Amino acid sequence: MCMQNMTTYEAWSLIIQAVTGVAIVATFAIYYHQLRAMRHASAAQNILAVVNVLQGQDVRDARRVVRKTLVGRPFASWTADEERAAALVCSTYDIAAILIRQGLVTPAPFVEDWGSSIKHCHEVLRDYIAEMRKPENSGPEYWNDFDWIYAEVLKRYGNRTA
Numbered sequence: 001m002c003m004q005n006m007t008t009y010e011a012w013s014l015i016i017q018a019v020t021g022v023a024i025v026a027t028f029a030i031y032y033h034q035l036r037a038m039r040h041a042s043a044a045q046n047i048l049a050v051v052n053v054l055q056g057q058d059v060r061d062a063r064r065v066v067r068k069t070l071v072g073r074p075f076a077s078w079t080a081d082e083e084r085a086a087a088l089v090c091s092t093y094d095i096a097a098i099l100i101r102q103g104l105v106t107p108a109p110f111v112e113d114w115g116s117s118i119k120h121c122h123e124v125l126r127d128y129i130a131e132m133r134k135p136e137n138s139g140p141e142y143w144n145d146f147d148w149i150y151a152e153v154l155k156r157y158g159n160r161t162a
Contacts, residue, residue: 046105050096054114062088066121075127086128089121090143097145107152115153122150 006014053059065085070078078086093114099105111118122129129147133140 043104043106046099047109050099050105050110053092054096054110059088059092061085062092063117063121066124067117070124075131078128083128086125087132090125090129090132090146093118093121093149094143094146097149101145101148107149110149111152111156115157118149119153119157122146 062085065082066089070082070086096105096110096114100107100110129143132138133142
């Protein structure tokens with residue numbers, strides 16, 4: 001149909017439909033960008049939440065016990081307080097790894113910034129983790145995400161200090 005043969009009504013109808021189509025496409029584009037911005041903000045909040053947990057004074061104190069006091073000491077000689085510190089370190093790194101594996105948090109800040117600590121703590125706590133994984137304790141899957149993040153650190157840094 002040529003514009004010369006259209007009635008005024010048909011011409012206006014065509015123009016309104018075109019404008020409506022453009023408005024719908026623009027609306028979808030705006031919603032898409034808003035969704036991306038919300039995802040980015042959510043990811044940042046998740047990272048901040050994990051950082052706050054890992055930087056909590058009790059967790060930092062527990063890591064200090066593991067990295068300074070428990071190095072080279074057999075698990076059988078640990079005090080109850082030292083064992084609690086070891087459990088806190090294992091559980092916080094395990095939870096951080098769970099959030100990373102679920103895609104709620106990006107791995108880079110944790111593997112890069114806490115890589116040395118993750119590697120060292122995992123190696124110091126190896127016998128304790130093995131004890132906790134016995135069937136009569138918590139079972140073989142206990143703290144398996146701590147193993148996963150340890151493996152990620154090793155992939156990135158190998159055996160050198162992160």
